[in-house]
Amino acid sequence: MEGRDTGRLAVGGREYDSRLIMGTGGAPSMHVLREALVASGTRLTTVAMRRVDPAARGSVLDVLRECGIEVLPNTAGCFTAGEAVLTAKLAREALETDLVKLEVIADEHTLLPDPIELVDAAEQLVDDGFTVMAYTNDDPVLARRLEQLGCAAVMPLGSPIGSGLGIRNPHNIELIVERANVPIILDAGLGTASDAALAMELGCDAVLLATAVTRAQSPALMAAAMRHAVEAGHLARQAGRIPKRRYAQASSPFEGMSGS
Amino acid sequence: MFVNGEERDLPDGTSVAAVVATVTTAASGVAAALNDEVVRRSEWDATTVREADRLEVLTAVQGG
Numbered sequence: 001m002e003g004r005d006t007g008r009l010a011v012g013g014r015e016y017d018s019r020l021i022m023g024t025g026g027a028p029s030m031h032v033l034r035e036a037l038v039a040s041g042t043r044l045t046t047v048a049m050r051r052v053d054p055a056a057r058g059s060v061l062d063v064l065r066e067c068g069i070e071v072l073p074n075t076a077g078c079f080t081a082g083e084a085v086l087t088a089k090l091a092r093e094a095l096e097t098d099l100v101k102l103e104v105i106a107d108e109h110t111l112l113p114d115p116i117e118l119v120d121a122a123e124q125l126v127d128d129g130f131t132v133m134a135y136t137n138d139d140p141v142l143a144r145r146l147e148q149l150g151c152a153a154v155m156p157l158g159s160p161i162g163s164g165l166g167i168r169n170p171h172n173i174e175l176i177v178e179r180a181n182v183p184i185i186l187d188a189g190l191g192t193a194s195d196a197a198l199a200m201e202l203g204c205d206a207v208l209l210a211t212a213v214t215r216a217q218s219p220a221l222m223a224a225a226m227r228h229a230v231e232a233g234h235l236a237r238q239a240g241r242i243p244k245r246r247y248a249q250a251s252s253p254f255e256g257m258s259g260s
Numbered sequence: 261m262f263v264n265g266e267e268r269d270l271p272d273g274t275s276v277a278a279v280v281a282t283v284t285t286a287a288s289g290v291a292a293a294l295n296d297e298v299v300r301r302s303e304w305d306a307t308t309v310r311e312a313d314r315l316e317v318l319t320a321v322q323g324g
Contacts, residue, residue, distance in 0.1 A: 048323025
């Protein structure tokens with residue numbers, strides 16, 4: 001399928017040399033953010049759209065431009081399809097991109113996606129020519145519906161945003177991957193490098209994460225760890241792991257033992 | 261009218277471009293919506309505001 005079995009990630013006709021998509025939220029400073037983004041090797045990174053703050057100093061857009069990283073606007077904070085569609089249109093106008101990470105959340109407590117509003121917004125944005133990357137629950141049925149209505153990528157969560165709980169339902173992620181014909185990008189909940197490696201081993205095409213890096217004690221170090229983990233997981237998936245066994249299987253021959 | 265949620269006293273017929281200029285001088289990376297409809301940058305000069313209008317001026321920030 002698209003994007004799989006090659007070194008590059010392909011989304012909606014674009015290709016990226018990295019399978020690690022970064023978020024920018026939570027970094028304590030632009031300097032720390034820049035170091036982390038460079039260490040991650042990412043080629044695509046999210047931003048949010050908010051009211052202009054006349055007092056703001058430095059722009060995340062400047063950091064991305066200087067690092068040569070493509071911008072991926074999101075609709076974070078939107079609770080309805082209407083809000084998300086307007087935010088996406090504003091992002092397209094401001095950032096001159098038809099890419100959007102579509103995020104429609106149900107409540108502030110869990111930040112879980114609202115599937116009804118999500119599907120409504122995705123249909124509207126696909127019809128309007130957007131390249132929609134849909135943030136969704138780890139629901140194989142919903143993932144299938146999002147693909148069928150024209151999303152360029154489907155992005156199931158591992159666990160709630162910012163929770164660091166990792167991938168709570170690996171089986172569902174496998175089911176989503178098995179049936180997908182668009183890239184599956186594990187988005188949200190990852191805590192450390194092994195979580196990112198697992199996502200790739202399960203067959204995801206890429207990983208999107210922010211908090212695990214930006215709020216780590218050393219963001220740049222964790223960004224490097226994530227980069228290696230994504231690459232390692234992807235290679236392991238391509239290599240094909242051994243089946244799990246209930247009992248041991250000797251790796252050294254028994255023949256020729258002394259005294260036998 | 262309201263600009264990013266703050267009430268402003270501006271004469272009817274003020275252009276969107278002039279209103280945006282009161283909150284940012286950025287030459288790019290900014291978008292505006294008048295009463296929940298995007299106004300393309302190329303139309304900022306020709307589009308005017310009236311009392312009770314709501315203008316939202318957004319840009320990219322850290323997030324996601």
